[in-house]
Amino acid sequence: MAQRKMGKEMTVTSDGYHSKPTYVYKVVLLGSMAVGKSSLAFRYAKNSFRETMPTVGCSFFKQMIHLETANIMFEIWDTAGQEKYHSICHLYYRGARAALLVYDISRKETFNRAKLWLRELEKDFLHDEIVIILVGNKTDLATEREVTSEEGKEFARSKGLLHAETSAKSNHQVTDVFMTMPVQSQSWKKSRVDLRAPNSNQIKKCCKS
Amino acid sequence: MAADVHKKKGWEVPNGSLVPADGQHTERSESPTPGLAQGTEPGAGQEGTMFVHARSYEDLTSPEDAGVTSRIPEEGQGDEVDQTNMEQISKDFSELSTQLTGMALDLEEEMRQSKEDKLDLSPQTCRRDSVLSGKEEEDVTMDAWRMHQKHVFVLSEAGKPVYSRYGSEEALSSTMGVMMALVSFLEAEKNAIRSIHADGYKVVFVRRSPLVLVAVARTQQSEQEIAHELLYIYYQILSLLTWTQLNHIFQQKQNYDLRRLLAGSERITDNLLDLMARDPSFLMGAVRCLPMAAGVRDAVSASLQQARAKSLVFSILLSRNQLVSLVRKKDQFLHPIDLHLLFNLISSSSSFREGEAWTPICLPKFNSSGFFHAHISYLEQETDLCLLLVSTDREDFFTVSDCKRRFQERLRKRGVYHVLQEALRTPFYSISQVGIPDLRHFIYKSKSSGLFTSPEIEAPYVSEEEKERLLGLYQYLHSRAHNSSHPLKNIYFTGPNENLLAWVTSAFELYVCYSPLGTKAGAISTVNKLMKWIRKEEDRLFILTPQTY
Structure with a gap:
């Protein structure tokens, strides 16, 4: 069986290297086809961009961040946006601490679909169990924009989500989004590790108290 | 000739x-x-042997196989062999099939829900997505479109387009309607259309309820071989959906637009068709091995064997559609067709080169009613060595991922990593x-x-x-x-x-x-x-x- 307990609050493993605790932090990327989920993951994990092929099933990335007081092991689950994989998606987001709900600002229907994705998430999680960030990707396509910044923000506010706009292509705000998640996570605060991610102030904090 | x-x-x-x-x-x-x-x-x-003892070509194209609509899903090659296989692994599969029912229900619910919300992905969206994935749509009224060596169409029994190798499916819906009319016309007479030969073209029909597959070819291939390729396409679709789910969908809704479910996977089918035109593996119904010293291969196999887990059924190491090693669970045999589908899946996408992929996959010749879960990853960024671990348990990602780590560790310990890389340099x-x-x-x-x-x-x-x-x-x-x-x-x-x-x-x-x-x-x-x-x-x-x- 799985050697690690998934779905636990946060798994603490001893690092032994700097004798700092290592927190495993599971993040899942959700959203319609071709909105840039894989590109966001790829930008964050490898800091580069390229046109990706549709994801098959799900891709798993690990990214270790060393902070002064702790290490964070990001486990990034990049799911496929294809409809045939939807029914198994909840497998992947079980135990996640944060979800990036991604839409494409140049395609209105992906924003509408994001609302459906949210409903799926709400089935599996209590409101304060998970940090959900609504991410409007592809700001580099601003000229073809179909979803305004305000629409995104307004919807996020009404549902108690965080909101951000990114571009995986031009590397706009990608790292910031990832770094905001542990900061916002309630249980993370409880664990009393002081985390001041740089530039995280650019992320609009909505009605999250 | x-x-x-x-x-x-x-x-x-x-x-x-x-x-x-x-x-x-x-x-x-x-x-x-x-x-x-x-x-x-x-x-x-x-x-x-590693594989199901296969007369694969003959039994794929044998006439008695062709018209059968109520195909038993577990139908395999060596029937007695498969029967016992099925019994032995039935425990695993009872679990698999429950998972499947769950999935089918989810799907239904989703179908209903998306209707409610009127947020159905319009065909237009599907097209756009496939454009985004790099597939250029051709104008079907152009001569260039007509000049292709081999067209392949897949349609549902309601005559709805499912797949076209060239050009967009919508533009071809009337053509596909005619195809379906031909099929139904003869079926009404208790007959079946197999092929039409005219003007240097062969039009070959393969009927696998609830789908109809049609090829229009100008190649030198025989009707049998074209039908054989169409069956590969059918199996390819099954590998994404399972036979059970495919049937369930059309039982629920006869005029369902299957492209919704296949969106994003067209390139896998495209790749399969291209591969069949240049790789003799499909013609031979067999698998090619990467040539290497027996000692090295044995060390690799032993390492794979040691990095096992309870839920693992097959561990496969491959390099560019050539087999390096295959270790299987005792008494479980892989069919070459299933392995070809796996090879095709891996070669059809560069996305496996990043991270670790974990995906449900049906191996239709092994069992067309359930999903396995495949862990797919390249050993190193630069090499073509790809490791494929096939598990019965969809929850077992971390265990299987650990198998990969253990395999790589064994390889290094045995000191074969370097030799293996060397062998990759001369794949032919x-x-x-x-x-x-x-x-x-x-x-x-x-x-x-x-x-x-x-x-x-x-x-x-x-x-x-x-x-x-x-x-x-x-x-x-x-x-x-x-x-x-x-x-x-x-x-x-x-x-x-x-x-x-x-x-x-x-x-x-x-x-x-x-x-x-x-x-x-x-x-x-x-x-x-x-x-x-x-x-x-x-x-x-x-x-x-x-x-x-």
């Missing part, structure tokens, strides 16, 4: 020895004789190694192991067209040899640019290409030498000692 067919007495296998040898351990004959029994031919596994051998002057190329398949070997295609077959032409010639010989009404054992073919020879026995199939200057007598006399060479090299070219967990 003139085929010179000979049935020389000396080549014919006496009927008595056609019976496969009981044990695989029958003494391996030093000099291969025509009377080789199955299991003793060069390339035959010494300790059992040259025909000159055989030392027969007029010999240009050959394909040799060991029937009992389901493996084949073939040298690199060299001059004069340099361009892609020439390579495909050579494969076309092999296809022609293969179709003559396997013609269901007039099967042939020996064929000598004299063409303007090369001479070819085909030799099909119960144990092996051999297709050889010679320069056009040689004679028939000369060709026949060198076959023995070639067979001796293959025997000498067999431990490098084949996997003789397949491992199990």
Whole structure:
């Protein structure tokens, strides 16, 4: 069986290297086809961009961040946006601490679909169990924009989500989004590790108290 | 085309020895004789086989298989073998099938929900997505579209387009409607349409309820072979959805637009069609091994074997559609068709090169009603070595991921990592190694192991067209040899640019290409030498000692 307990609050493993605790932090990327989920993951994990092929099933990335007081092991689950994989998606987001709900600002229907994705998430999680960030990707396509910044923000506010706009292509705000998640996570605060991610102030904090 | 067919007495296998040898351990004959029994031919596994014992080509295209609509999902190759397999793994599968029901329900709910919300992905969206994934749509009214060598269409029984190789499906919906009308018209008369031959075109129909597959081809292939390719496409669709789910969907809603579910996967089907046009694996119904020293391969297999987990059924290491090693659960056999589908999946996407992929996959020849879960990852960023771990448990990602780590650790400990990389540098051998002057190329398949070997295609077959032409010639010989009404054992073919020879026995199939200057007598006399060479090299070219967990 799985050697690690998934779905636990946060798994603490001893690092032994700097004798700092290592927190495993599971993040899942959700959203319609071709909105840039894989590109966001790829930008964050490898800091580069390229046109990706549709994801098959799900891709798993690990990214270790060393902070002064702790290490964070990001486990990034990049799911496929294809409809045939939807029914198994909840497998992947079980135990996640944060979800990036991604839409494409140049395609209105992906924003509408994001609302459906949210409903799926709400089935599996209590409101304060998970940090959900609504991410409007592809700001580099601003000229073809179909979803305004305000629409995104307004919807996020009404549902108690965080909101951000990114571009995986031009590397706009990608790292910031990832770094905001542990900061916002309630249980993370409880664990009393002081985390001041740089530039995280650019992320609009909505009605999250 | 003139085929010179000979049935020389000396080549014919006496009927008595056609019976496969009981044990695989029958003494391996030093000099291969025509009377080789199955299991003793060069390339035959010494300790059992890796694959389901397959007559895959014949049973794929056999007429009795064609019209059956109520196909038993578990229908396999060696029926008795499969039956016991199924029993033994039934425990695993009872779990699998419950998962599946869950999935089908989810799907239904989603179908309903998306209707409620009126947020149905419009066909337009689907198209746009496929444009984003790099597939250019062609104008179906243009001559260029008509000029393609082979068109492939998939439609539902309601006549709805599911897939078209070229051009957008919407633009072709009336064409597909006509196709469906043809099919239904004959079915109303309790008959079935198989093919239409006109004006150099072959229009081939394959009916696999709830789908209809149609090819319109200008190639030299026989009707049988085109039908064979269409069946591969059918299996490809099953591998994404399972037979059970596919049927369930159409039972619920006859005019369901299946493109919704296949969106994003068109390129996998496209890739399969392209691959079938240039890779003889599909024609042979067999798998090619990456040539490497037996010792290295054994070390790799042993490492794979040690990195096992309870839920693992198959561990497969491959490099660019060539098999390096395959370790399987005891008593579980993979069918070459399933392995081809896995190879195709991996080669169709560069996305597996990043991170670790974990995806549900149905292996339709193994069990068309349930999903396995496949862990797919490249060993290192730069290499072509891809590790594929097939598990029955969808929750087992971390266990399986750990198997990969353990496998790599073993490889390093055994010190074979470096040698393995070395072997990757020469994925093909040259025909000159055989030392027969007029010999240009050959394909040799060991029937009992389901493996084949073939040298690199060299001059004069340099361009892609020439390579495909050579494969076309092999296809022609293969179709003559396997013609269901007039099967042939020996064929000598004299063409303007090369001479070819085909030799099909119960144990092996051999297709050889010679320069056009040689004679028939000369060709026949060198076959023995070639067979001796293959025997000498067999431990490098084949996997003789397949491992199990």
